[in-house]
Amino acid sequence: MRVVKEINDKACKITVFSWNGKYLIKLEQGPFEQTYKVSEMDVLEQEIDEILSPEFIAECLERFQQMGETLSGALSKL
Template identity: 50%
Template sequence: MRQLANIPHPEVNITLFSWNGKYLIKLEKGPFEQTYKVSEMDVTSDEDIRMLLDEEFMQAAVARFRHMHTDLQAAFDRNGI
């Protein structure tokens, strides 16, 4: 796996990788991460990947991080951990 870029964002760490004919977009916030795989055949360059990371996509990803946190906390609470 080859790291191509760190893409700045105010709320999320974004790292772009190239691996096995795919771009991997890794989003990290605190203890949580989301990874999206995009075939290199579906885009013309890593610049297309940056275009995918538009405001609407990033707002949804940040909301998903909040849901991940809520789900994990609920599991801790249910199990008395």
């Protein structure tokens, strides 16, 4: 597995890997992570920045918030 790029944004950490014919776009925030797999046949390495647009990041951050709410709801039922 090769690290293609790392972005340490204030809101989340983004790491892009190249592995097994795919780019793995991994976003991490606190205890949560999201991973998106994109075929290397569909995207050039230099196009990854276009995928990581402000809109894409904003939607991922919203998803992190939803993940936190889901986990909190599940833990409150214990």
